[in-house]
Every structure is written in structure tokens, then in C-alpha cells.
Amino acid sequence: MPDETTMPTTTTGAPGGRAVSTPLLGGESEPTLFEFSHPGRRAWSFRTTGIPEVPVEDLVPAIHRRTAPVDIAEVSERDLVAHFTRLSHRQFSVDLGAYPLGSCTMKYNPKVCDTVAGLPGLAGVHPAAPASMTQGWLALLVELEETLCEVTGMAAATLQPAAGAAGELTGLLLMRAWHEAQGSVRHKVIIPDSAHGTNPASVTLGGYEVVTVPSDDRGCVDMDALRSVLDDDVAGIMLTNPNTLGLFEEDIAEIAAAVHEVGGLLYYDGANLNAILGVVRPGDMGFDIIHMNLHKTFATPHGGGGPGAGPVAVSERLVPFLPGPRPVRTGVDDVGAEFTWATPERSIGRVHTWHGNTLVLARALAYILVNGGDGLKRIAQVAVLNANWIRRRLHDAYDVPFDRPCMHEVVLSAKSLKAEYGVRALDIAKRLLEEGFHSPTVYFPLIVDEALMIEPTETESPQTLEALARALESIAAEAGELGAEAMAAHPLVTPVRRVDEARAARTLIPTFDART
Amino acid sequence: MPDETTMPTTTTGAPGGRAVSTPLLGGESEPTLFEFSHPGRRAWSFRTTGIPEVPVEDLVPAIHRRTAPVDIAEVSERDLVAHFTRLSHRQFSVDLGAYPLGSCTMKYNPKVCDTVAGLPGLAGVHPAAPASMTQGWLALLVELEETLCEVTGMAAATLQPAAGAAGELTGLLLMRAWHEAQGSVRHKVIIPDSAHGTNPASVTLGGYEVVTVPSDDRGCVDMDALRSVLDDDVAGIMLTNPNTLGLFEEDIAEIAAAVHEVGGLLYYDGANLNAILGVVRPGDMGFDIIHMNLHKTFATPHGGGGPGAGPVAVSERLVPFLPGPRPVRTGVDDVGAEFTWATPERSIGRVHTWHGNTLVLARALAYILVNGGDGLKRIAQVAVLNANWIRRRLHDAYDVPFDRPCMHEVVLSAKSLKAEYGVRALDIAKRLLEEGFHSPTVYFPLIVDEALMIEPTETESPQTLEALARALESIAAEAGELGAEAMAAHPLVTPVRRVDEARAARTLIPTFDART
């Protein structure tokens, strides 16, 4: 008989099987993986190799050897699965519902692209394998490059940049290289005040000085202001078109002419390419350099914050400066290869460790091929239609600072709600979660007070738009009825409620080990 | 300017992007897929075939042609994904947390088995392809059969039965065929009152009459009662060992002897094989026939209710009666084949449309190979240890009708709680959900009042057991404090609360079309 005084096994570690953090069952926090750790647990298993088990002491000299293992955590596969499955239940995503996060193009990401990214023939290829053994990948990259050039009206592209900001910096280095090749040293790059924050940051990293031009009352570049800063120290201008207000820069031809006149180049921030696919091309607007956010326009999913892909396409005169090596067509050579790597004569050099975020690039090509040329245009049309519908539908309930036809997104404002009831854009955003929608982008662009930037994307149906509009309308009404304090209490139903961001920055806990 | 009186687009169909049914965001119900339907939507896409588009009228004669398409639903891929992803968030699963559902062996299912079931070399094979072209599959099946025979101590097995109940019926037909071959016609099969409901149902379908024997006060077969029903009209006995009380039938040798003595066969319900792997084998206990629930013991996941796999293994004398065709070893024949199909001489015939739930069988073999002989024994040991620990830990808080060493599961009872406070097993089960655990099996086996049948399985850690035990303890305490009415109100936090089962049966709505 067991001794009645025996205590139950004392154990360290949190109970992995307790599922109280999944919103399905409850509202507690999920412990960190480290808290599930218990000495001696493990999940790993490796293959049988038949390789002699030489002692570690004989493999690594003492001065290099660590004295204690890195403490990662010790968990069973079961607890590992439970932990990350529960975490996934604490995460909103496009697959759960609409995600009208402006400037981020959170459209539906076809599952077929996940299959593509997992194909053994693509995913299993070592990046340093010679071109002769990676002809499929080179063909794929060349086809994507050619397609992107057709879509943007440019001459050639580099697929190396890993995201939009990386593309920007690449583009600015191209700008610099080009000017230098012209024997000209310039110091300034012009950026509208509506620009995304990565633009000025990239300009600085490109070794340029940022010159900001204000927007006019239409939300577009103020032409007079622009002209007043144009001189031969201007290397170029970075323009987002449609800009971050979702508006098309109508004076684009004049802007191009004016900048080119002083010898500057035009850089196109193509994060918002979704709006203009098949309708108008940066190349035709006079742009010299463009980066594209494939992870936005071409439905390569955003992965909770990345990865992305930010190819940069350029006009003819900039081709010799592109990063290298680049995948290029050759004839069919003696080993049967049709593609090879080549570095442009005046290349700015390498901007990615390998060839870019290649599996993201493969996804993007697959997406483009399914949609086709016809489908891409339709994407732009419906994206723009959806945004305008939202604008029109909500222009009574919210301020619309620039209430004219928009492109793929619309910037609303809670300015009046704030003035009248003290209810802020943030309150609207949080309350919207409870209505079953992700929040719009808030407080961006910086030039709009209490901005609520809505990008429905083309994959949301009219029914979803209607429901979103109704939710936003009723929230606006509620704001008036209930007032600031009540609104600030939301959300109530989410796994955590409003979090103390100030405390996070003040008492910084960037790792589990910094917990006190 | 748009006409101010124009109403927004009137649209049919629910808003697919509204995510209020995911527990992450809210507590509403998810509309059915049919409610998201909108005429003209579609998600499908097929390959380009180049086949002439002959009109349907030329393909199908008028008398066979339907006049209107089947109305399935018309939804976009985006809404399809949102709908089923949200549904998945409304579903508890092993991957979210502990699932101590007695008799179901809800252990952790290794992800590697999912990979196995998806291998193109296994998943892409047509079942009618000749043996010469499916040698890999035949080899796999033969290896699994041999393994299961070793585990159970039997001579041969059929892998055809698709689940436990199908295995039972197969086993009973084997029993019948054997008796008939002996020139004997028998009419009765004995089943203990603790048996799973499939046993009597299968006996009926096997053309036998059920004779129930009661359990004694140890929870085991009452030997006297058994002896009193044994005669030469008894075809056999179906026994679960460990039985559904989680108890080992200690008199198994006597039972076997007694049944054999009257010329009956012993059938082993092996749903609970997890308890005895590598410890004791049905064949060694004198059993003639056994079915195994691979989906329980061998971690092939339960799929929300299936698929399963219920192979039946038999002793030497029953081999000639096994269902066919069976995969068997041959020599290496002239086309290089080592395996072929063969139907035993006195086969009862086919019990599955093809060869069994083959991809489930592949998963099971993979699971067995990873664990190995040593690992299987350890599974039984730890499964039994976990169950006994729970029994011991909770025997103050709950009634333990048969409080002696159990095997893989333990049956508690809320009898006292009900008597004292009116709190039922069901209330305990529902309340436990809020503590982050799936409920145990309730009201089974039928011979225990207010049964709570807990099977922790070997993959739950001591920490999880401790948390589960504490939760059950505190619920028992709470029952006393708060009383029946308060307890009956739970669960409060789940996506739906207690559902009206009576209404479901009364006003039957078995399809969307039956909604009024």
C-alpha cells in the first residue's frame, strides 16, 4: 500500500497539456516554452548514421568548447505541439477574416503557393550549386524578372532585395552609382511628407540627405514646393504612386519632367503596385527605378512580419549598375545550360547573401501565372473599386480628409470623433476587433490626424465590405453614445485586452531571462 | 457625383471576412457555408487539357441528365478558407491540450506520420494496380501484419477492417466459419456487461445471440455466472482485457480454459491494447481472435471521429478463414515480385472495398518503427503508471468504484457528489473544459453510476497529470460549495454553452435544408 503521507511527485515545469490559453477554453496567458521545460525531456530524433561516436573532447579543442550547454528548454514533442498550436489560436490572420490593414495589402494568399514553396525540386536546392545544376531555378527567376519588367514597364530587374526597404536602399545605391558614372556627385533626395518611413531611412543609409516636400490640399505633391527644392544637387525623388493616402499623383508627368530636368532620377516606391497592375506602369510614367513588395501585391503571405521580397526594376540606362550576379539567358551551351549567372559591368555589387528570397519569388511567379495578364488588371480594378466603395460608404460616418476618388486604399480620420467625444482612431481600431475584423492601419500617414487607413484588397467580397462598413458605422455611433472612457475599455473579448506599451518600453523585458 | 439616394449594393450571402465566430474575437456562431453562398462565386480551377468541349447534350442522354445543378454553395476560395479555419478554431483537439477521454487513447500523434500518409509513393497508388506494380505497398502491409502478430502473439492477421467494430464483426464471422468447418452450428456469444456497445451490436450482425454475463464486485467477469451460461451452443466469448473499467481480467486463464472446454472461441477486443504492449499477449492468454484499434494504440489520429483501422489477428487454426485477398510473401518471382495477393482457402471473403484503410496502416507502421519493441513496452508501462497515479491522486475527491490497481485507464464516479449535492458526472465534465482539459468519457461503462472514465495516455507529462488532478479536485470541492444549479451553468467560456440535445432529437434538423 502506498504511504498515505507520500506527496505527489514534485515536478518542475508548467503543465503542457493544460489548454486554458486557447481562446476556445479560456482567457489565461500561455506560459513561455521555457516554463514548460523540465530537465531531461526531449523531442528531437536523428537518423542512424553509423558514424563512430568520437568523444567531444577529441573533436573540439578545450579553448573552443563551451562548459555548459545552451539552455534552450527541455520539452516533449507533445508539449511543443500544444504550445505552438495554442499560440496560433491567439493570433489573428487573413485566413480567419478580413485584415484591411492599409499599405499592407493583406489579400488572400492562395494555398497553392504554399505547395509551390514546398516542392522538393525548389526547396531542396543548395544556393551555391553551380548554374549547370540549377537550370530550373534560373529559368524561374528569369521568367519572373521578365514578367515584373512587363508589369512595371522597365528594362531589367534585380530579384535580390529581401523586402521593400532593402529594395529602396538598393535603388538609392543604383541612383548613386548612376550619378557617379555621369561624373556627378549629388547629395539630396526628395521625399514627400506622406511617404512611408522606410523611404527616409533608406535615403540616409544610401548616403543622401532627405529633403521633405509637403503635400498640397489634394493630398498630392505640392508642385511649387517641389520646384523650389529642385536643383542640381538633387539626386532624385522617391515617390509612392498611388501615394500612402491612396491617391494617384496626377501631376506625375510634370513631376517627372521637373526632376529629370535637373538631372535627377525618379524612384518609385511600388509597395502599392496592387492599385495599378495593367493600368499604368511606372516606366511609362517616367520612373527610372522601382521596387516592388511582392509580399503585398503578389500574395506571398506576410508570415507574421515577413519574409518578403523587394525586387528592383530599372530603366535601360540603369541596367549596367544592377546588383550581381544576375540570372540571365544564354544560348544553349555545351553542357545544355540555357541560363547562367552574370554580373553587370558596373554592378553596385551584391545586396543579398544569395539570390534573394527565392522561395518567396517562386510563390509570386506562381501567383502571377494563375492570374495571368488579364487577372492582374482585374486585381487592380477590383482593389480600387473596393476601396472607393468603402470611402463612399463611410464618408458620412467618418472624416475623409481627401474625399476624392482613391486608388487601392482610403484614409479616413477620426478627427471629428476625437474633437467631439474624445474617441481616438486607436479606440475605433480596438473596438473593430470585437466586430470580427482586423483593425486598419492607424496614425499613418503621419500627415493625417487620427488616420484610419483602410485597404480592403480585391479578395474581400461585397458582403464583407458591407459588414465592415456597418461595423465601422455602428462604432462611430457608439462613440457618440458611450463616450471616450467606455470606448477606451475595448476590446473586452480578445485573449488579452489593451496592453501596457509604456511599461514595455520603460521596464524593458526583451527576453525571458530579463524577467525579474 | 453618385446619386445620394443610391443604396449600397444589395448582396446576398453572409460576409465571409467577418471573423466573429473565432473564439479569438467573439462568441457568435459561424454561419454555414451555404449562407456564404452567392450566385456566381467560385473557387475551383482545373488544368488545361486541350480536350474538345463537346456539349453536355451530346455526352449524356436526356433521360439521364439532371435539369438543374446540385446546389452545393457558391463561395470564393477566400471565404472557404476563412470558414473552415474559423471552424477549426471552434474545435478542441489533442494538439491543443490533454484529452483524457477514456477508452479512446487520445495520445499525441507524431507529425511524422502525417508526412508518411502524404508520401506520393504511398498516397498516389491506385488500389486496383496489379501486385507487380505495388510491391512497396505489399511489403509494407506484410511487415505491419507480421509486427502486429508479434505484438499480439497471434499467427496471422487481416488488415482489411476499417475500424474496431468492423474488426469485431470480421472476428465473429471468423468464429462462425470455424465452427461451421467443425460441422458445428452454435448460436450464442457471451459478453460481459462492462463491454463496449459495439460488441453486442457486432454479435447481432454476426448472426449470434448475445448472452450477457455480469461483472463481480472486483469489476471482472463473474466466474460463476460465466460457468452457468457456458454450454455447447456457445460459439465464444468476447472479452476486453483490460476491460472497460481499466481492470485486468485476472481469471483470464480460467476463463479461457472454461470457454475452450465447451468448444468456444475467445475473442479479444483489443481497443485497449495500449495497456499491455510488450507485457502480455492475447495469444499467450489463450485468445483465438483479436481486433486492434490502430487509431488508438498506434497513434493514428482520430480525425474528429475517424478514420481508424481495426486489423484482426488470429491463432493458427483460424488462418485459413481470414478475409482475402491478403498480401503475402512469395519467393522472388520472374517479374521480380516478392509479394502477391492470395486468398486463404476457406476465406470468409472480403470485408473492405479494397485492402483496408491503408494510409492509416502506413501511419501505424511508421509509429511502431519509431518506437520499436522497446518503446512499445514503455508505452504500456507509462500509460498504466499515469492512470494509476490519477486513481491514487483522486481517490479522496471522487468515488473509485473499483479502487485497485488499474491498467491504462481508471473509472471514477461522481456518485457521492450526485447524492450529496445533485452534481452529476456531466457537470464535472463540462466544468473541466474551463480548466483547459477535454472531458473524460462519461456514463460509460454502463455498469458504473455517474462514471468518469479517465485515460491519461503515456504522452501526458506528470505536470499535466498534476494540473488535471488539481482541476478535478477543485471542481469536486466547488460542487460542494456551489451546488447543482451553479455547476449546471457551466461551461461559460466556450464558443457555445450547453446545447439543447433534446431539441435536436425532437425537432430534427439533419441538414441545412431542414431548417425552417
Place this chain on the structure above:
Amino acid sequence: MGTYIPHTDDELAGMLAFLGLSSMDELFAVVPEAVKLQHDLELADGVGEPDVLAQMESFGGRNRARNDRLVCFAGGGAYDHEIPSVTQALAGRSEFVTSYTPYQPEVAQGVLQAVFEFQTMVARIAGLPVSNASLYDGGSSAVEGVNLGVAATGRQTVWVSEGIHPHWRQMLATFAVGTGHRIVTVPLVDGVTAWPDGPDGGDESPGVVLVGYPNYLGCLEDLSTVRTLCDRTGALMVVGADPLAAGLLRSAGNWGADVMVGEGQVFGTSLGFGGPYLGLFACSSAHLRRLPGRLVGETVDVEDRVAYVTTLRAREQDIRREKATSNVCTNQTLMAVTAAVQLGWLGTSGLVEVATRCARATRYARDAVLAIDGVTPWADAPVLREFAVRLPRPADQVIERMADAGFLAGISLEGAVDGGGHGLLIAATERRTADQIDAYAAALAKAVA
């Protein structure tokens, strides 16, 4: 080496101590020593997952008849249809995969609702008001359909068309030994069932008539004769229907069937060497309480929210035991969820589209194959996505030869119908291209020469 058990040795020791035990073996003290296994299982020790995966891949490597190696023209109840990534992704979500029978509806609305939607879709396809939550496979549905019919009519004679899948017929024979049904096979003539005049009532008269639509040879039979026969004899009309064909064909219900049974593999489940597949079952309301298997119904929760729950449990074996309508417990829910997803992906227009594409491919293939010298049609009845031909050589031989040309040529009719040894059953789904079919016909011309 592989293990999914979390416990460390210390923990095991602690737990044993709590139980007052000093070894694992003591846990099994209740097992009589005489029956205990006295040695280790004669199985290899555990190995790493990668080793096992490699071994399973090597099994796969030995299968020549994979649809990524041989272009599949085989059907016979198992078809090479498109399974899009989206179906795999959704049906493969771990919440669906790693849960079990929804005993606690509060935390099982996901599976319950998906099954409710599945039932609705199957009922609509069947043209009948009620469907269950799945059976094992087409054959087991046929067995259950016959059982229901016998129970409903009280007559044990069952007329089964020879156009029913031969494996289904074998299963019916197997299980009839237990239930005591008398299975009478009614032969095919020219590809369609030649129903006898037979008795009009009484014990000899059939309680159930079972017919395939399309039948095993791919032929479409006029089911109004079956309805008339059933009206005359009082038998239940059970149709073994291809649910995908419903994209173009009249439903079983529309033909007057009392019960539809069918194989649901065509809706998103891989060929998988024959399993797990999905038994479909639908019937008229009259037979609701005899419905085998699980049934999900809609109801509300205490807050009046729509909710789903398994219902009419009293039919099931866990409650009615020997009086249950069938012994099915674990069924094929995951495949039912898969079918719901796949049918959602197809939708109203996609079901028409896929059936039409199959019919076109089959027409194209049939024309090409019948143009070959010495190859003749088995029957002239109309077909949908499958047809049978007579070859100048044994079909087995031709199938082997065709494999060398890169095709799984079809299924030999040996054993399925009289003189079937020279018969070949050929299926062409929407995945077959004109190029593939042209190449197939060219290869077949050589193979039969």
C-alpha cells in the same frame, strides 16, 4: 531511440514511489505470471524519425503504379481527381485531425458543423433528405443499405445487379453469412442489368434491390425500370451512385431511390491504395430511425445560439447495444470533413464542371481507343467517366505492357464479369489531357498488337 513519452527517469521513480511501487513491473502485478510475456518483443528497437521516413519512402519507391510515375487511367470506384492545395490545407488542420468523436459539443462545434454541412451536401447530391456522418467506404455503405432495406421490409432476399462493384458484391456475400440475407445476383446484358420478372411478393420476393449508377462498367442504366420493379415487389430501391457523376446525372432520389449509397473518395481523398475512403449514405425520411452511423443535427445552446450536436443517439450501438441499427462507431469523419471542403471548393458550378470534364475526357478517350484495330466496345450503353472495352489479348498482359509505356492502363475485368479476362475498364478524369490520351491510345495500339 524514438519516443513520445515525456517522463524522465526521475519522474517515473517519483510516480512509482507515490504508488508505493518500486518498479514498473509491479504495475502489472495483477497480470498472472503464467501469461506474461517472458521475453522482449521480437521487434527491432526504436529508431529516429528520419530513419523511418526513409524506410517509408523506400516502400513508396517500390510502387511503380504511383500517379506521379504512371498516368492513371484506372478507375473502378477509385479515381484520380484533382485535390487542390486548399483542400489539403484545410482538411489537414490539426484541430480536425487530432480530435475524436464530438462527445462534448461545446468544444467540438468545428467538426460538428463541418459534418452538418457534409450531410447537407450529400443529401442534396443524393436527392434525398437525410444523410449520415459517414461510413467506412462504398462497400460498407452498400452493406448497410442492404441491412436497412431488409430491416425495413422484413424480407431477406436481396437482388443485386451484376453492375455493382465486384468488391461490394463480395462484401455483401461475406456479411450475408451473419445477417442471413439471401443475395441474388442479377446479370448484366449488354452493360445493363437484365432484371427478371420474378415473384411479385411473399418471401421469395426481394426486400431490397441494389443497382449501380453508373454501374461498374461505367454504363448508365435506366433506373425507372428499377423503380417499377420495387413498386411491384415492395422492395426498397437502393442505388449505388457515383456522387461526382451527380454533376450531370439525375440524382438517386430523383429516380425514386429510397436509399443512396456511394463512395466519397472522389471528393478530395487521395487514391491511397484504397483507404481511408468514405462511405456515403442517404435515405428518405421514412428510414431516419434506421439510419446507420452517426448523425449530426442542429440545435441551440442555452444562450440560443445555433449549435450542432450528434443526435438520435438512441440508434447507436453505445446506447442500444445489440439492438442498434448498425455496429459502426469510429467512422470516416476526417474524410467527411475533407469532402465538405472539397465540395465547397467545387461549389455548384464546379461539380457540374468536373463531371462535364470527365465526360469529355472519357468521350475523347473512348473514341481514340475504339479506333484501335481489334479493340471493341464491351457495351453500347451511354457512359460518363469510365468505359469498358474488349481487347484482342488478355487485359493483364496489356496492363503490364502499358506500364512500360508509362500508363496505368485500367482494370482487368477478369472475375468481374463473365469472360472478363479480355476486358479492360478505362477511366478518364478531368486531370487527363488530350496529349496524355493521345499517347495512351498510341501505346495501347502497340500493346494489343
Place this chain on the structure above:
Amino acid sequence: MGTYIPHTDDELAGMLAFLGLSSMDELFAVVPEAVKLQHDLELADGVGEPDVLAQMESFGGRNRARNDRLVCFAGGGAYDHEIPSVTQALAGRSEFVTSYTPYQPEVAQGVLQAVFEFQTMVARIAGLPVSNASLYDGGSSAVEGVNLGVAATGRQTVWVSEGIHPHWRQMLATFAVGTGHRIVTVPLVDGVTAWPDGPDGGDESPGVVLVGYPNYLGCLEDLSTVRTLCDRTGALMVVGADPLAAGLLRSAGNWGADVMVGEGQVFGTSLGFGGPYLGLFACSSAHLRRLPGRLVGETVDVEDRVAYVTTLRAREQDIRREKATSNVCTNQTLMAVTAAVQLGWLGTSGLVEVATRCARATRYARDAVLAIDGVTPWADAPVLREFAVRLPRPADQVIERMADAGFLAGISLEGAVDGGGHGLLIAATERRTADQIDAYAAALAKAVA
């Protein structure tokens, strides 16, 4: 034909009408006619998903260097490590895949917590207190590390060991054009960096010293000399460390590094032809406010529950714009989540195990390869899972020959080090078996003969 747009024509018309428009084109009235595209894009029309999948498979089919065709002995910063099903299943969950930057922490605790755990793991591996939420890849981390070091010291001279991956060095050169850094390459001698005596301060003195551990040739360098050098010059010590090697080796922090940068592909990310990979970055607390990229911190919600949120946002480009610590916005979160899962799978013991297994395989391979006539070691320094040899023939040629024998033999050192044309860099991970290595050595013996 393919489309993911739900709208029907009717709906489009209705929406246009609501806007007072009569055509889609009118939506673009704001776009000046002069710049509008006057023709259709010269791209093929859309096709079905299966067609595209077939095309992508055919691209894959043309890649000979797939690790399911050629046994992989190449490394050079991208390694063929085990990726278990469980990592793929968890990191592939659609909630992680289809969400974006966690701007709304209330509904993004999943990603935020996973990244917090990732940061903790990376910090522990680095032996440094702070890690960010990921950068693009190893090379971009190196660039950011150098930028941080220059900003911290105010000195633009950067000493970079020749043992740093040649591609990283190329990237440093590219970006230095914008930032104006002076990159000085310090050569390897006998496989380890030959640090110069050089200036002890002032402008010529390095602001940053960057060294690899192990270095590109797989060699382990004694980093105490680097620490001493940095102490003397006041430079920041930045170590480009292989995080998997941390299973056996001393951490960067333990050697006294101020910053660790590294490539995280080794933790669960497929070779993928080079991307997406994962840039690791960790530093001492002193440099916290210069940390590039995103940072997740722990806090509480209004109910005092533990919660996670992106913090120190003021460093980021969306707030500080041109004054931001870097321009990184979209990063590699999914790979960070993947690494957290994979590291969770490895755990404390698994990280030791995998590093040990690599070291053993490498030792075994090195012994076998060096036994070949004419093959000599490139350097004598100790190695872990990669080593360089000198071949009697050009490496490019040998690599082609080895492919015919079924191996991706390694990476040519052409361009990476002086006279590298005959140099071959060979990696052996835990996935390599003795049989594979034996066969490799046998094939290599022939290929160099």
C-alpha cells in the same frame, strides 16, 4: 481563368453604380491618359492552379542539385540539416503564415510570444542579453552589425576578416558606398585571420572588427586575440557566428563580443536556393537603443495578464524616419517562428547533439577525404562541420564530375580566397551517414584522379 476575386459581374456593376460610375475604367479617371497603358500586358492569360503547379514542378525537375537527387556536401553558410515534420507543421500553421507585423497586440499574441521566445533563444545562443526579432539573412545582419558598430564608436573604419563569408563581404562593400564605411579586409593565413598590429586609435583605427566563428573555411579561430585587439583599439567586436555550432562552441558573448550576427537558416529553414533565410542579431545592453529591426518585449494587459508587444518603436523607421537605427521594416518573422519551433524541438540536449553529430560526421569525412591521393588540407586549424581541402584539379571540374556520381560535392573556393580555384569546401551535417561519406570519398578519389 484563375482568379481569387470573389465579385460577380452583377456585384461589380452594383458597386460601380453606387459610385456613380459606369465602367471599371472610370475608376482610373485620375490617371492621366498620357501615361495609361494603352494595351494589355504582354503576359499569358491566367490558367488553372494545376497547370501552374505542373510548371513549377517542371522548373524543379530541371534542378539537378536537389537534395533528394544529389547527396549534399555543400555548406558555406547554407546547410542540409534535419527539418522534422513537427517543425513544418507548426511553423506552417496559417495563423503564423498569413498574419503580418503584430500592430494589434490584442490579437497577435501568437506571433509576439513566439518571437519573444525566439529572442530569448538567440540571446542565450549568442551569450548576449538582447536579440532582435530577425533581419533578412546572415549578410544583412553583418551589414547592420557594422552599422551599429560605426554608430556606436563614431569611427568608419571596419576591419573584416577574410574568413567572413565572401558574400557577406561583398554586401559590406556594396552598402559601404552609401554609409561611407571604409572596409579593410584582413587576410587569412593558414585558415585563421592574421590581424595586423595597426593603429591603436584615432581615425585610422577600426571602429568595428568583424570575425567569423567558425570562419568561412570552417576553421575555429581563437577569438581572445580579437577581444584584445578591440580592447586596444576601442573597436566593437562583432562576431559572425554559426548559431548551430553553439551546441559545442563557446558563445560569441563568452568570447567577449559586443555583437553577434549570424545566419539562422540552420534552424528549420530549407535550403530553398538561398532564401528566405534568417538574419540573427544579438548585442550587449549598451547597444540596445541602436538595435536594428523589431524588438518584442513583455508587459501586461489591463487585467494584469502577461502580454507581449513590439517595443522601443521609437528606434524604428516608421517613427524616427531618417534617424532610425536601420531601414528594416518587413523582416523574416516566419523564419524566426520556425527557428523558435525548431529550437524547441532540439532543446538543450538536441543542440548539443546536432552539433556533436555534425562534428563527428565532419571528422569522419575529413579523414576519408584526406586519405585520397593528392588531396591535402587547406589549413590545419580545428573545424566543426565544414573543412576545406586542396584538390589536384580545378574544383569546378570535380564538382561536375561528382554530380554524375550523385553528390553535390561542396563549394569551390574560387574567388573566396587567393588561389581558391583548386580549393573545395566540404560540409557534413548530422544527416550524412557513414555509407554516404564512404561513397563520397570513393567517388572523389575517382573524380580527382
